[in-house]
Amino acid sequence: MENGQIRIQVKSLNLWYGEKQALENISLDILTNQVTALIGPSGCGKSTFLRALNRMNDLIENVRTEGEVLFEGINIYDKSVDAVELRKKVGMIFQKSNPFPKSIYENVAYGPKIYGIRDKKSLDEIVEKSLRQAALWDEVKDDLSKSGLSISGGQQQRLCIARALAVDPEVILMDEPASALDPIATSKIEELIFELKKQYTIVIVTHNMQQAARVSDYTAFFYMGELVEYDITRKIFTTPSIKHTEEYVTGRFG
Amino acid sequence: MDKKISHKPSDIAPDGFIRKILFFGIKKKNKNSLEKRFRLSEFLAEKIIAATSFVSFAFIILIFVFVFREALPIFSGYTDKQSVISDELEQETYGDIPSESSDEADRHEELHQSEEPVTIPDLLSTTWQPVSLKPKYGLVPLFMASLKVSLIAVLIAAPIAILAALFTAFFSSKWTKEILKPSIELLAGIPSVVVGFFALIVLATWIQDMFGLEYRLNAFVGGVALALSVIPIIYTISEDALSVVPKSYTEASLALGAAKWQTALFVVLPAATPGIFAAVLLGIGRAFGETMIVLMATGNAALFSLNPFEPVRTLSATIGAEMAEVIFGDTHYNVLFLIGALLFIITFALNAIAELFIRRRLMRKFGGK
């Protein structure tokens, strides 16, 4: 692995849904200001792994986690860690865009507001900045009071990205953010990811091999709850060291 | 759900608690810490919500406790009769319907003299005469009456409701459905006192004229009126049961060349039987406990008879008619609570059995997938 500053360090992470083990002994380092793609067939544990990084799995009953996920040198599964504080720093974009049934403005301002920012001027600034970062500002700047649900699917997903950016996270987790979108909207999201990695560390789950190859710097291949191979994306897609990876990325199964 | 991040009381030792409040504002600005924080609003919200749930739970438990508690003294003979008589409502004689009323007029002159404990055989006798020199608390005629009226009601309501449910599920066009469903909801929304009023004033006369009956108010009139309030329950649950029968059943049958009605009667209806049975049970339970309709339409005479055209006094109507004029703590009072407890147990049992059937149906449904 090349040098780089480690943002999240995962050490022998195991996770169970009830009796069923979903992640087995995963260890991997996620590097700052890089895009890390998680690939693998459905049910391989890539989404579960992603949700383990900001403890979204806490919300599911019967989930048990072992091992360490170090963020800023602290194990986020340590008892003293506040999951709410963690999620402020490790944001998440979901597969299905999920804007609140509120106005575009209120969607973006939601996070800052719950952190106690009440000042209208600051909120306006945050909203504009976040929408610009999400490359949505020009399209919606005249309709900020329109419902977040009234815009197109691709715009909704970018609105969700803007909403996540508004709370100034350090890491952004994306769970197949473009899987429900048409090619044009998808390419917009991909361009956006390219821009965002300058400031943020991004982990993205994707089904789409080309997308992983296009947007990511590093790629992790998951299979049956295990991390099969993790390397620089170029290497994974050209000369993977494990045969299984090669079979998957060349489309022989999955 | 979110157990790991919730704040258990043990997290907050008193001194820590105060410290956390004092430093609340400062910690908030300390942006780099992932350390667990104490959030007062979060803590209060959870505690208040849990406490409120406990209150509603406590009240539900209290209902069980109090109804049974007030019923128990009759078996011990202990009655904490009070000097305070609870009938400052002297003027009222509940359930005293003009067409009936023989021994009730002199009710108030009589005193409750003997306060011996009521025995099980007393309760199983066939005479209900709570207000007389030697009160008799035989529950059998009341129980029979409830049974009689409920059965009449369900015998009328179940076929109508189930057939209507079949019609809705298979044969109705869109617009008939749009009339039928709100109609059922409307029917369910009619207060029972209104149904009782209608039965008492209108229905009773019609039925009397139609059959040339001796008594205007009787078990049959009560049963017919009760059917009106039972139909919505049976209909709703039956329709639900019919609609969850897997589409594949219907399609398989239709593909074999069966007509729609054959599919409905011979494929879907049998598959939905447990649910429909549950619906009928719930209907009986509802009919058994319903008070206002029977109080107004059945004539309220505690006769022991099987004739459906004679007046009856059901368990529920007995409570409704007599409770307001008994003395708090005396045997009659306790016996009425015993009747209440009995109603409680009976409806509870019926509901439990019905639920069992509905569960089994669901299990079968999911088992098939």
Added chain:
Amino acid sequence: MIKKRNIIGALVVGITGMASFAVVASIVVIMVNIIAGGMDTFSISFLTESPKEGMTEGGIYPAIIGTFLRVIIMTLVGVPIGAVTAVYLSEYASSKSKFAQMIRFAVNTLAGVPAIVFGLFGLGFFVQFVGQGMDYALEGGSGLRWAQPNLLWASLTMALLTLPVVIVSVEEAIRAVPRELREASLALGGTKWQTIRKVVIPNSFTGVLTGGILAISRGAGEVAPILFTGAAYFLPHLPASLSDQFMELGYHIYIMATQSADVEATSGIQYATTMVLLFCTFSLNFIAVVLRYKMRKKMH
């Protein structure tokens, strides 16, 4: 063969159709009867006047006010407690929690308990137990103020009766809020309570409202529980405090139809009162149906 099959088929459709028709017809018959019987007596002054001449004339003003007060108190107590309990069940309690299972079991049981049993509870618990305790505590046991049927006890009894309706429908409404919205809020660093307050409750508001209205409508028409917890036959004045008895529409119908000296003479009043009660509960139900329809439409 085919012919016979068709005939049976037509018969089946005919019979089931007739059953459906019977249901609709019975409602029409009841409504037509009651409106026809009550129309002549009904007037604005019927709504605004007190009963006169030993209740053989005059209006039902006190009964309307009594019903209104009862429903208001019942709602103020029952709906918040029920709604909060629903929030607890759906948001805070884990599905394995014994306490939550116990609440659910109790709520299910409560929903099947006959209304008259609630009346017994109201009498045994509120009137005799709590009331006597209050009299003892407040007036040293000398006076008789709370240990008798009154507006407060009747309303509280009713609140309990409607509790299962509120809990079940609010919980349903809350569960209908998509998981994605909760996750969105939590992933932004929202706390649980913030998520409930800003996302879950606003998005289930229509459902909560529907549940509340259905509960009110059920409570407004129910008479059995107040027979001996607070309703009065006739009162010359409106209830001035919670410890007063009150007149009530449903109870008024019952009394007038079964106990009045001359049932024939008051027939018009009985019909008109019934008409008013029916109108009230139907309007409430209608509002609930419309709200539910809107909610479903919004969700798709």
